[in-house]
Amino acid sequence: MKKRISILGSTGSIGRQALEVIEKLNDKFEIIALTAGNNTELLNCQISKFKPKYAYAADINAIKGALPLSLEEICSNKENDIILVAVSGKIGLKPTLTAIENGINIALANKETLVMAGDIVMKKAKENGVKIIPVDSEHCAIHQCIKDISQVDKLIITASGGPFLRKSIDDMKNATVEETLAHPRWHMGRKITVDSATLMNKGLEVIEAHHLFGMDYNSIEVVVHPQSIVHSAIEYVDGSVIAQLGLPSMHIPIQYAITYPERYNGIKSKSFSFSEIARLDFEKPDMHKFKALELAYNAGKQGGSSTVCLNAANEEAVFAFLNGKIKLFDIINTVETMMEKHKVVQSPNIDEIFDIDNEVRTKSRELFLQLR
Ligand code: NDP
Ligand code: MG
Numbered sequence: 001m002k003k004r005i006s007i008l009g010s011t012g013s014i015g016r017q018a019l020e021v022i023e024k025l026n027d028k029f030e031i032i033a034l035t036a037g038n039n040t041e042l043l044n045c046q047i048s049k050f051k052p053k054y055a056y057a058a059d060i061n062a063i064k065g066a067l068p069l070s071l072e073e074i075c076s077n078k079e080n081d082i083i084l085v086a087v088s089g090k091i092g093l094k095p096t097l098t099a100i101e102n103g104i105n106i107a108l109a110n111k112e113t114l115v116m117a118g119d120i121v122m123k124k125a126k127e128n129g130v131k132i133i134p135v136d137s138e139h140c141a142i143h144q145c146i147k148d149i150s151q152v153d154k155l156i157i158t159a160s161g162g163p164f165l166r167k168s169i170d171d172m173k174n175a176t177v178e179e180t181l182a183h184p185r186w187h188m189g190r191k192i193t194v195d196s197a198t199l200m201n202k203g204l205e206v207i208e209a210h211h212l213f214g215m216d217y218n219s220i221e222v223v224v225h226p227q228s229i230v231h232s233a234i235e236y237v238d239g240s241v242i243a244q245l246g247l248p249s250m251h252i253p254i255q256y257a258i259t260y261p262e263r264y265n266g267i268k269s270k271s272f273s274f275s276e277i278a279r280l281d282f283e284k285p286d287m288h289k290f291k292a293l294e295l296a297y298n299a300g301k302q303g304g305s306s307t308v309c310l311n312a313a314n315e316e317a318v319f320a321f322l323n324g325k326i327k328l329f330d331i332i333n334t335v336e337t338m339m340e341k342h343k344v345v346q347s348p349n350i351d352e353i354f355d356i357d358n359e360v361r362t363k364s365r366e367l368f369l370q371l372r
Helices: 013-024 040-050 071-075 090-101 112-127 137-145 169-173 177-181 190-198 200-213 251-259 291-302 306-322 328-341 350-371
Strands: 003-008 029-035 054-056 082-085 105-108 132-134 152-159 220-224 230-236 241-245
Touching: 003 013, 003 071, 003 251, 013 029, 013 040, 013 082, 013 251, 029 040, 029 071, 054 071, 071 090, 082 090, 082 251, 090 105, 090 112, 090 306, 090 350, 105 112, 105 251, 112 132, 112 200, 112 306, 112 350, 132 137, 132 200, 132 251, 137 152, 137 200, 137 230, 137 241, 137 251, 152 200, 169 328, 177 190, 177 306, 190 200, 190 306, 190 328, 200 220, 200 291, 200 306, 200 328, 291 306, 291 328, 306 328, 306 350, 328 350
Parallel strands: 003 029, 003 082, 029 054, 082 105, 105 132, 152 220
Antiparallel strands: 152 230, 230 241
16 A cells, blocks of 8 residues: 655755655655645646645645645645655644644654654654654664664764864854855755754754653764764664664655655665775764854753754854854854853743744844844
């Protein structure tokens, strides 16, 4: 039987690659819904090619060839076996919760969902018997390595180091948007590419891993691995380390997540050759240059609403940087200032999470005016 799937964010980097995977495996999937934000032109091309029943875009009147539904309506539609959440930013949280409440499995690319509300999301998933299968390559790697989480001592998350790994702090201070978006290994959406340059992405991934695998922050380590061949590893209690390797391609983790627990020869990158790769390097991250990582660990360890604050301040600051309003280092300064001011609410509910999110965004924007 075909797996019935919807893709939230089908016009984005992950969404487009997911459709390439599905095109290769077209006898395995039936597409229920595709959704876009502003790129209705691409959405309509996808609709005419993949023939989903439903679609969503910011301008619903511009949708051609599918019945327009809201994200919430798509996520409460039990025709879905699985929903790939590949929108970027906070917009992913509510639809993900709706899908979970309706017992629909999730392939989760949108890490902000777990950073904002990981405790609630994981609890609801358990209550509803829903699987959250990670798409993020590091978490997909860990998911593939783990047999029994109770025997795992440590998660080792790899980081490519981004475009500024070998640059000085001064170079980073004066970095343009173009330099920041020039990631050496991965072609991704703009928000996550900026996060990868500051290493905030790795910080968000540490928080994501904490929720997905229930590991304490002291048992999650980040190591810089510029070649991006080892996608992450776990260390068992007996000292055995299991890592997942592969050429850098998001097709593989996307395909793994949406076909899990099966594996197919769909989009396979060229065969892996240790001798061609020749060497793998690892080093400790420079926590002074990449302070975002430290801020994310601190937020995670504080728990409660701290990670909501971290995420909101970061997301607003990244947009401000991309729009030329602040400098690259102001992103981290903004997050640090907002974290210092934040009064932590323990176990916030969803309404409180969105209130805190809005408040931090407003205060961050006020701060940008002072920075100009
Ligand atoms: P993109 O920016 O490329 O795509 C984002 C998608 O979300 C687009 O389809 C966009 O629509 C849609 N979208 C944005 N805002 C809204 C909105 N308000 N309402 C509805 N839809 C909206 O992002 P990526 O694909 O790079 O990333 C998606 C998520 O996956 C992020 O959370 C990221 O952290 C995560 N991720 C991405 C990886 C990657 O390799 N790209 C790797 C690991 C995780 P439109 O373009 O039509 O406006
Ligand atoms: Mg990742």
